[in-house]
Amino acid sequence: MSTDAFPALSLIPKSEVELKAKDFKTDQEVRWCPGCGDYAILAAVQGFMPEMGLKKENIVFVSGIGCSSRFPYYMDTYGVHSIHGRAPAIATGIATTRPDLSVWVVTGDGDALSIGGNHLIHALRRNVNLKILLFNNRIYGLTKGQYSPTSEQGKITKSTPQGSLDYAFNPVSVALGAEATFVARTIDSDRKHMTEVLRAAAAHEGSALIEIYQNCNIFNDGAWEPLKENDVREDNLIRLNHGEPIVFGNSQDKCVIRDSDGHLQVMDVADVDPSDIIVFDAHAKDPGLAFGLSRLYNPRTLTNTPIGVFRAVTHREAYDRMAQQQVADVIAEEGPGDLRSLLHGNDTWSIT
Amino acid sequence: MVMRHKKEQNVTTMGSPYPGHEETGDMTKQVVQVDRVVIRFAGDSGDGMQLTGDRFTSEAAWMGNDLLTLPNFPAEIRAPAGTLPGVSSFQLAFADHDITTPGDQPNVLVAMNPAALKANIGDLPRGSDLIVNTDEFSKRNLEKVGYLASPLEDDSLEAYRVHPIALTSMTVEALKDFDITKKEAERAKNMFALGLLLWLYHRPTEGTVEFLRKKFANKPEIMNANIAAFEAGWSFGETTEEFSVQYEVKPAPMPAGTYRNITGNLALSYGLIAASEQSGLTLFLGSYPITPASDILHELSKHKRFGVMTFQAEDEIAGIGAALGASYAGSLGVTTTSGPGIALKSETIGLAVSLELPLIIVDVQRGGPSTGLPTKTEQSDLLQAMFGRNGESPVPIVAPQSPADCFDAAIEAARIAVTYRTPVFLLSDGYLANGSEPWRLPDLETLPTIDPNFATVPNHTNDDGTEEFWPYQRDPQTLARPWAIPGTAGLEHRIGGLEKADGSGNISYDADNHDHMVRLRQAKVDAIAQTIPDLEVDDPSGEAKILILGWGSTYGPIGAACQISRRAGIKVAQAHLRHLNPFPSNLEEVLRRYDKVVVPEMNLGQLNMLLRAKFLIDTYGYNQVRGLPFKSSELVDVITELNQQMEGAQ
Numbered sequence A: 001m002s003t004d005a006f007p008a009l010s011l012i013p014k015s016e017v018e019l020k021a022k023d024f025k026t027d028q029e030v031r032w033c034p035g036c037g038d039y040a041i042l043a044a045v046q047g048f049m050p051e052m053g054l055k056k057e058n059i060v061f062v063s064g065i066g067c068s069s070r071f072p073y074y075m076d077t078y079g080v081h082s083i084h085g086r087a088p089a090i091a092t093g094i095a096t097t098r099p100d101l102s103v104w105v106v107t108g109d110g111d112a113l114s115i116g117g118n119h120l121i122h123a124l125r126r127n128v129n130l131k132i133l134l135f136n137n138r139i140y141g142l143t144k145g146q147y148s149p150t151s152e153q154g155k156i157t158k159s160t161p162q163g164s165l166d167y168a169f170n171p172v173s174v175a176l177g178a179e180a181t182f183v184a185r186t187i188d189s190d191r192k193h194m195t196e197v198l199r200a201a202a203a204h205e206g207s208a209l210i211e212i213y214q215n216c217n218i219f220n221d222g223a224w225e226p227l228k229e230n231d232v233r234e235d236n237l238i239r240l241n242h243g244e245p246i247v248f249g250n251s252q253d254k255c256v257i258r259d260s261d262g263h264l265q266v267m268d269v270a271d272v273d274p275s276d277i278i279v280f281d282a283h284a285k286d287p288g289l290a291f292g293l294s295r296l297y298n299p300r301t302l303t304n305t306p307i308g309v310f311r312a313v314t315h316r317e318a319y320d321r322m323a324q325q326q327v328a329d330v331i332a333e334e335g336p337g338d339l340r341s342l343l344h345g346n347d348t349w350s351i352t
Numbered sequence B: 001m002v003m004r005h006k007k008e009q010n011v012t013t014m015g016s017p018y019p020g021h022e023e024t025g026d027m028t029k030q031v032v033q034v035d036r037v038v039i040r041f042a043g044d045s046g047d048g049m050q051l052t053g054d055r056f057t058s059e060a061a062w063m064g065n066d067l068l069t070l071p072n073f074p075a076e077i078r079a080p081a082g083t084l085p086g087v088s089s090f091q092l093a094f095a096d097h098d099i100t101t102p103g104d105q106p107n108v109l110v111a112m113n114p115a116a117l118k119a120n121i122g123d124l125p126r127g128s129d130l131i132v133n134t135d136e137f138s139k140r141n142l143e144k145v146g147y148l149a150s151p152l153e154d155d156s157l158e159a160y161r162v163h164p165i166a167l168t169s170m171t172v173e174a175l176k177d178f179d180i181t182k183k184e185a186e187r188a189k190n191m192f193a194l195g196l197l198l199w200l201y202h203r204p205t206e207g208t209v210e211f212l213r214k215k216f217a218n219k220p221e222i223m224n225a226n227i228a229a230f231e232a233g234w235s236f237g238e239t240t241e242e243f244s245v246q247y248e249v250k251p252a253p254m255p256a257g258t259y260r261n262i263t264g265n266l267a268l269s270y271g272l273i274a275a276s277e278q279s280g281l282t283l284f285l286g287s288y289p290i291t292p293a294s295d296i297l298h299e300l301s302k303h304k305r306f307g308v309m310t311f312q313a314e315d316e317i318a319g320i321g322a323a324l325g326a327s328y329a330g331s332l333g334v335t336t337t338s339g340p341g342i343a344l345k346s347e348t349i350g351l352a353v354s355l356e357l358p359l360i361i362v363d364v365q366r367g368g369p370s371t372g373l374p375t376k377t378e379q380s381d382l383l384q385a386m387f388g389r390n391g392e393s394p395v396p397i398v399a400p401q402s403p404a405d406c407f408d409a410a411i412e413a414a415r416i417a418v419t420y421r422t423p424v425f426l427l428s429d430g431y432l433a434n435g436s437e438p439w440r441l442p443d444l445e446t447l448p449t450i451d452p453n454f455a456t457v458p459n460h461t462n463d464d465g466t467e468e469f470w471p472y473q474r475d476p477q478t479l480a481r482p483w484a485i486p487g488t489a490g491l492e493h494r495i496g497g498l499e500k501a502d503g504s505g506n507i508s509y510d511a512d513n514h515d516h517m518v519r520l521r522q523a524k525v526d527a528i529a530q531t532i533p534d535l536e537v538d539d540p541s542g543e544a545k546i547l548i549l550g551w552g553s554t555y556g557p558i559g560a561a562c563q564i565s566r567r568a569g570i571k572v573a574q575a576h577l578r579h580l581n582p583f584p585s586n587l588e589e590v591l592r593r594y595d596k597v598v599v600p601e602m603n604l605g606q607l608n609m610l611l612r613a614k615f616l617i618d619t620y621g622y623n624q625v626r627g628l629p630f631k632s633s634e635l636v637d638v639i640t641e642l643n644q645q646m647e648g649a650q
């Protein structure tokens, strides 16, 4: 694939040689539990990296703390394994000062939505050029099994023997509420879909949030099973495709329409006028449709779970681009600074 | 001789702007020479006292006086008018000699209302001049601050030379022909007061007129009204019987050079820009607004011409996080805050210690704990800077000693950060931040060059002959690790907060390796002492048995106290620490030279604790946490008493 597919990466130096997935593997032993969904994500990301056509020294992975945050150690690029929840802040400093870098953040549901919630929403609001991979396994893995901000209410865990009381966050709704310009969801086990979403995110200029449903087979096994099992999967998944009517189900028999109150409704295709089926528009400035879709699913049963790109809009310029531009504009207008005249200021006197 | 420059305006003469004033020789008033004057302007927060003080400072600076200023304002933006919490003041000392403090007590107090009088009268020595704005002494205003009767009418102020002046109504009268509201006219009373004070102290006025022209360039009527009020104040001084003398303070003999007046926050900002220029690194500031550090954020955001990038983060943690990210990517990362912000940044400072990346953490200290006294000064974050992190987490600490010194201290912090790949604390404080003094502009040629010395090639050969980059392979001299920034081909590497193996930087939980790495990080910081100058002692007699050792902004009051004590025949030595971690190599030897070492601090003895712990020397703390700088007189008392004890013991 040619790099022209990624105009958003135009400022980043291109690799002269064709890189392979294996070029992105490090010599470090991967230490996730056998069977963890993180392996599949790592493989998909390493598989996708060469497509961008970038020099690998111009790619940086930044993570926080948690199982997923070990990710940078396994990517043969530049990488920082930072502290809990702060990866978006650290990555903001990298992206803002270096337009020639492709900056990726790897985080989890606890890291991004609990301890680091503030940094996440502000990175998205500012639209910093970061590709944020949020591994959502609805549990704390590294600390051995406490409920997380995406755990369903009533979850029995080590810290909630009578069941958790908190209402869960919906990461896509949170990101849309923070006015993220790119929001997507994918699943660890679906490599093809994940690669498509990664491609779309890489092509986006500005923040991209990708929620990845990831299985923690040790502490929350089967959390996403209704979206994975062969016979029920397609009945539960709503695959979002820009420009296409929202139709889904094993036999494409279900669809999404707006009812007379303006709410989104899942209906049988047979019961609606085909012109009433919503044609999905990921590029709409108004995040209303995307937000409505993010609320469709049942967080317990996972019926009606949309995946794909919910929103990809370009009307907001990226923070880092604007920050670089402000500096460039001032220098173009006023010339580079002169230290001597700065220190002198306007009011001096001399003693001879 | 003193020559004044102004960029747009070629002013080279001094004196009255009023025609006929000097030429006619119509000097009915006597001019008295004094060597030093301390003025305090006090009023309501809305009365413009800080501006008035700033203008007076500029005029004194132009006359070549040495000076120091002490602004003092409430934390509330606008406390209720006329109340004690709403009082804002600005003190400045100017002299014909080198001075080191803004003065213990004013010689003249300008009180714009009863609250300002009540809040400040306690500091005014008997016999001093007291100028009060009688218009504000209404029954209601008096009651607001608990005066049962007007102090102007009973004999409670008889110890002072009271000058009751109807500042507000005279200002309104002077502006009656202007097309402005009564409120706008009243607001110009601070300019009337400034004009009067500049007359009283025989200061030039054209700078202020020029200043008002610029400030109100878009509002010509307000501009002219303010200038008229200002000139009316001057003329009032000239004609009134109220003041029989004018005072004059000759220029101070100062080393030849070009000078400007500068506050600590401004000097610190300029120091950071200079460090960026001297290192060729982009200056990146990640910061969250907090008193009294925000002015550094404001200032740096103005200097994009120097490639400076400023990022106002969502919180303190993101501020330092972004700065550390910028450092990782090859910039000079800086974060600015005050004590409460440091508490929030602690974890990221620990990460910077572990990542071993350059980072400057500016802490403009204020009164604590918690929110404490946001607008008042204190030195109580030393131990927080030293130890306020989990694990063994050594961070170098540099502290400026005066407002202008913030420039050099910032460059020194950057030198250490970049050379040793380490976070560095720059500990300023509220007094340095807002206080100002004349600054002799440095010769740019003398500024140190800072070499980022980025890694560009692999630094390790494997057994099989292949080359690799080891991010924790150290320079044997400095023990600093290589700084390889993204974009450097072949040096891709991963670093993080987990313990890493010496050399390779791979994650390591090995017991011996951890012990080794903890000691290495400490040894690296200790090794900085090799490049910092020995502590110098000021002891003109060479026979002092008492040493006063300070750090940070107490330099001024300690210096003044030592000078005063020496004039009284006491032999006392002074030394001041700029580096708090590591200490200069000769510190222990210096301390052991003296029978008594006194450590005055605006905290409960933090440096004192470090000295005692490290050297087992019985040093004495002298401590105050009143939110204000030490008065030199109280330090003189300490020195005098100690001297008497020691003589008595002999």
Ligand code: SF4
Binding pocket: A031, A032, A033, A035, A036, A037, A038, A067, A068, A137, A141, A142, A215, A216, A217, A218, A219
């Ligand atoms: S604890 Fe769960 S998330 Fe963590 S590595 Fe093991 S399986 Fe994966």
